Amino acid sequence: MIKKTNLPASSVVNIEKTPDLNTDLNTQLNAEPNSANETQVSEAQAKLDLQFMRRAFELAQQAEQHDEIPVGAVVVHQGKIIGEGFNQSIMLNDPSSHAEMNAIRQAGQHLNNYRLLDCTLYVTLEPCPMCAGLLVHSRIERLVYAANDLKTGAAGSAFNLVNNEQLNHQIQVYAHVMQTECSQLLSAFFKRRRQEKKATKKRLRDTIKNSGTDH
Numbered sequence: 001m002i003k004k005t006n007l008p009a010s011s012v013v014n015i016e017k018t019p020d021l022n023t024d025l026n027t028q029l030n031a032e033p034n035s036a037n038e039t040q041v042s043e044a045q046a047k048l049d050l051q052f053m054r055r056a057f058e059l060a061q062q063a064e065q066h067d068e069i070p071v072g073a074v075v076v077h078q079g080k081i082i083g084e085g086f087n088q089s090i091m092l093n094d095p096s097s098h099a100e101m102n103a104i105r106q107a108g109q110h111l112n113n114y115r116l117l118d119c120t121l122y123v124t125l126e127p128c129p130m131c132a133g134l135l136v137h138s139r140i141e142r143l144v145y146a147a148n149d150l151k152t153g154a155a156g157s158a159f160n161l162v163n164n165e166q167l168n169h170q171i172q173v174y175a176h177v178m179q180t181e182c183s184q185l186l187s188a189f190f191k192r193r194r195q196e197k198k199a200t201k202k203r204l205r206d207t208i209k210n211s212g213t214d215h
């Protein structure tokens with residue numbers, strides 16, 4: 001489990017509760033290593049991980065352009081990207097349309113197989129329980145993610161579904177690749193959404209106030 005109390009204040013980004021957003025979006029990010037699951041990698045592997053996470057980050061930016069929560073994911077097989085995805089839940093009216101879900105669906109089509117053997121999933125935010133379950137079902141070998149999600153992350157932060165002995169598949173985890181960039185993208189997005197919400201409320205209050213003076 002992550003010990004929140006030992007974190008320096010500067011490394012923690014609190015995303016305040018936004019009741020108008022789905023509760024699983026109330027994300028809290030930090031820089032603490034997820035020691036429960038994390039594996040070590042070689043320098044060469046770390047370079048590859050960075051390269052693929054950059055692409056996941058670009059996809060997260062695409063999500064933001066559509067006003068979706070900025071999370072992006074890629075699936076890599078034998079050194080090549082075979083699936084890409086970003087959050088599309090709002091635009092598709094589909095709560096399952098998370099970045100990981102979309103990337104894995106595309107990868108399955110590419111491999112013509114419902115098992116994604118010898119594949120790595122890169123994602124800019126720690127997977128939620130739904131996506132962690134999907135990773136187990138798909139038999140993904142390795143998960144690389146950027147930012148922790150302390151509230152709903154299912155790779156060790158809030159739950160540990162990717163390395164659960166009661167399930168029939170366990171996944172190697174490597175965390176915090178491009179953590180700062182991916183956390184900042186999410187924090188900035190939620191900040192903007194809160195400001196927009198505040199502005200809308202103010203406009204509504206002003207409208208009511210002005211209509212009151214007419215009588």
Ligand SMILES: [Zn+2]
Nearest residue numbers: 098128130131
């Ligand atoms: Zn998810």
